[in-house]
Amino acid sequence: MEEYGIYEKLTTKSHSMNIEAENYLPGGSSRAAAYFEPYPFFADRAEGHYIYDVDGNKFLDFMLNATTHILGHNNPLVADAVKKQIGKGLSYGVPAESQIKLSKMICDRVESVDKIRFTNSGTEATLNAIRLARAFTGRHKIAKIEGGYHGTHEYVSVSVSHDITSKQNGFLGAPEWPGQPPSVLQDVLVFPYNDISAVENLISKHGNELACIILEPVFSNIGYVPASQEFINKLREVTVKAGILLIFDEVQSFRLSHGGAQEKLGVKPDLTTFGKIIGGGMPVGAWGGSKDLMELYNPLNGPVIEHSGTFNANPMTMVAGEATLRQLTKEKYFELNQMGKRVRLELQAVFDELEIPARVTGIGSLFGMHFANHDVVDYRTMKLADQHMKKAMFKGMLDRGILLFGKCTGALSLATGEKEIEQLIDSATDVASTTLKTMVV
Ligand SMILES: Cc1ncc(COP(=O)(O)O)c(C=O)c1O
Structure with a gap:
């Protein structure tokens, strides 16, 4: 997934499978959290930090089945x-x-x-x-x-x-x-x-x-x-x-x-x-x-x-x-949580440098992104953040081969390394400087 905006072009088999699945499953799905626009890709297999889809693409996975895979896939x-x-x-x-x-x-x-x-x-x-x-x-x-x-x-x-x-x-x-x-x-x-x-x-x-x-x-x-x-x-x-x-x-x-x-x-x-x-x-x-x-x-x-x-x-x-x-020893939790701290700081720095109003939230190995000038402290402050920018961030990351949760949150795993963090930050910078920058009012 090296070009921009090519999710739909590269996932034609997944698209067909979604259409076929709709015949038997409402919306082609059995799980609200597994659905995202324009359609989810179908997994073939997963290993470490990556999911390989039925079209032969490789996605860097920060969704990790809703934070489950703390050791990475297929440990x-x-x-x-x-x-x-x-x-x-x-x-x-x-x-x-x-x-x-x-x-x-x-x-x-x-x-x-x-x-x-x-x-x-x-x-x-x-x-x-x-x-x-x-x-x-x-x-x-x-x-x-x-x-x-x-x-x-x-x-x-x-x-x-x-x-x-x-x-x-x-x-x-x-x-x-x-x-x-x-x-x-x-x-x-x-x-x-x-x-x-x-x-x-x-x-x-x-x-x-x-x-x-x-x-x-x-x-x-x-x-x-x-x-x-x-x-x-x-x-x-x-x-x-x-x-x-x-x-x-x-x-x-x-x-x-x-x-x-x-x-x-x-x-x-x-x-x-x-x-x-x-x-x-x-x-x-x-x-x-x-x-x-x-x-x-x-x-x-x-x-x-x-x-x-x-x-x-x-x-x-x-x-x-x-x-x-x-x-999961105490040392491993420490390692994971330190990585999480770094990711949150680096993501916030990306948005600050580009003067995009954003708040990166999270703790330990978990992170979330909100596009707002106010702090997110509860449900209402989360909802008052810009939901269009959140959607654009999610899709922009997907186009660059990165899977987040639809609400722009993610989790790290013990399979996360320097390479994965760099790809996450570089892709976020790219989406922010191209798409999000044009959305700031
Ligand atoms: C905090 C919390 N509680 C409960 C659940 C429900 O768990 P399950 O999806 O296994 O039913 C979830 C699922 O995401 C959750 O995040």
Whole structure:
């Protein structure tokens, strides 16, 4: 992909496949996050930092299956572990030792997690964590951050991608699709990120009805903006006082350190949800917390909550997850996070030098780009940034053989090296100086 603006020219086979796929899959897709304009390319294979498409092109991948591939694609040790497991059977209706190994690894790393349960997606992880909070407290309302994404089940599909001009009083959630039950919208309360007075207000009105507050300690949907220390400390304090369980959704942020974002922030939630990296590229989700909470699933006690799933803790996922986490030593996280810092600084410098109003956000190995003269601190400030420039940046990078998330965010991996960083920065400079410069008003 060496010329400019040639994505469509070089991806004709992918284009045909998209058209064929539309016959059987709405929009040719089964996943909103995997769709982008003009159409996604179809993958043939992936290795290290690169995805090779069906037309024979090679894309430098900073999307990394929504941040999952922290070691890069097709890591040899992970691939070996999976191959070995294939020889022993794909899934069983009884447990295998691999689930002890992975659960021990996560419980050892995350101080707030004594026990954990596995499932097959981050969606199921947040669904189950919220259910547990409700069962434990006997309360039914929950609260979430405006714009926060926690998967696709009903109780988190409120105020995720709504229009900010829509009228809402801040406490009533905005529906994500027509026909959402009014009871869901009444039971899911919403407040802005990093706004402690909004939380205090919410708790003063609804504290004794709230089972939990769920949030990401690093807000992915707005470009990986970490919660301010003051906000997260205060949130912990007020939730303890009101008997509300605090759930950290670390499906993405667990890639920030050995013990996740909670270790970096020094705050212990009651429950944590996991996904992505802990499955090493295989389908996964998990949630965990203190013994007291997790005992509600114990079959020897009743149990209070039945939780089942044909593929929960399946050995293919468990061995891939274990082989991944085993390679993620504290030194490797440090290396990754240092690289992330460099990428964010260099991207910001590109826009500053060209006098393009931009804010590069992110933390650790994660980055996001926004085109605005204001800081991005919550959903509304993210939405107020220039969305046309964001789209142009994404497409400009795609034309230069670089895959980002459609919202112009990205992640690094242990396969990221000097060459990949240079290509990212050079391509961003090129898109900024040619396309974006002409869009500045
Ligand atoms: C923070 C967060 N929570 C939950 C989910 C849902 O995970 P899954 O796509 O595995 O259902 C995602 C997915 O991107 C996520 O980013």
